[in-house]
Amino acid sequence: MVSSDELDPNFWAPGTVLSNGYSAGCAGLTVGAFITIPFALKYGRRPIYICNMIIQFFVAIWSAKIQTPVDYTGTNIVGCGVGALAEIIIQMMARDMFSCLRESTVAAGYIASAQGWRWVWWWNVIIFGVMVLLFVFTYEETNFVSPALLRDSMSVAREAAVVSGEGERDPDAKDLTVLSSTDKARDVGEAQTVVKDLLVPIYQPVVVLFTISTVFYMSLIYAVISAWQTIMITVLSSAMPMPPYSFTSSQIGFMSLPGFIGTSLGVTVTSLSSDHSILCLSRRNRGIYEPEFRLYLIPIFALLYPLERSYSGAAPISAMALTYITDSYSEIVGPSLVAVTFTRNLIATILVFALTPRIERMGIQNCVITIYATGMFILCFVALFIWKGKRFRVWTAERREKLAEKEFEVGKV
DSSP: OOOGGGSOTTTOOHHHHHHHHHHHHHHHHHHHHHHHHHHHHHHOHHHHHHHHHHHHHHHHHHHHTOOSHHHHHHHHHHHHHHHHHHHHHHHHHHHHHOOOOOOOHHHHHHHHHHHOTHHHHHHHHHHHHHHHHHHHHHOOOOOOOOHHHHHHHHHHHHHHHOOOOSSOOOHHHHHHHHHHHHHHHHHHHHHHHHHHHHHHHHHHHHHHHHHOHHHHHHHHHHHHHHHHHHHHHHHHHHTTTSTTTOOOHHHHHHTTHHHHHHHHHHHHHHHHHHHHHHHHHHHHTTTOOOGGGGGGGHHHHHTTTTTOSSOTTHHHHHHHHHHHHHHHOGGGHHHHHHHHHHHHHHHHHHHHHTHHHHHHHHOHHHHHHHHHHHHHHHHTTHHHHHHHHHHHHHHTHHHHHHHHHHHHHHHOO
């Protein structure tokens, strides 16, 4: 995000425009996944990734040339709308094959100070240009459908297309008749199938969110944790350059360094301790692994959540919530992660839009404390899922299987 001390006062009202633009970006992320993921499921990851990178390349050029608040809001909506794909597809690729830390604001602060804030986006243009070339020439498709399953589905379709006629006919004439009617039916059927396959992934995440309690609660955890981080970023960019703080772009960039260090340490410790703990718990459970074992460390990291700004407590909680969803519902991980992204960005959109008037009314300190308290209240319910999470999964097993069948049908090209 551009810091408000770098903006032209003839076009900007810094605090409001930055907050509203950021919130518009969150809104773009909210709906973007519903638009892009169906195409990734239907046509594969690679072509959608390449199209995404090309669009981001041109959005970065647009961002480097923005002149008005409308430009700023537009770049956030479009860039985040297509960027929503990356929030979901990385986890889907991990499932296909077998975390990525995103902290670039330190470098952005130096670039803004040394070259001007527009060069932050020109560097993005360069990076996206290189990424487009890398994806075109080196990225392989990870979406895979077994050839045996495709052969089975094709044979079933051929058998269904065979129509036995009454009376005796010339075999050649019969074959020609069957082929002609089959071709016509196939054209209509393919068009209907494409539309259906693109519509199913749009409403399926909503069904998953509101009918599977595990996905709903983990989405809520992820949303509150992410909203806290979003608010901190927004406050840094819009409030810190103002008196009495008067931070420069470089100083604002350095404020993200603790987050980078804390996230790195937190995720590293979590990966080691989580794997060790689930091995110990699985041995005690007669060698049987349960996804709920992933949740046992959340109460420990929850104690760090309100005590610091380094994300060392928040990042592990978010990682464990996503891992729990992936382990519990790997067959429908795509719709589940779209539901998580939708919830996270919907809450972020609402909170960021309300952030500026709330800060004016309550002050920064009380506003941040409110977010902390809300997050701690929601985290208290993790004990319920440690205790009854398996029962919840059993209750939703039949629904999960039906949703998984629909997703498989969509994934067949």
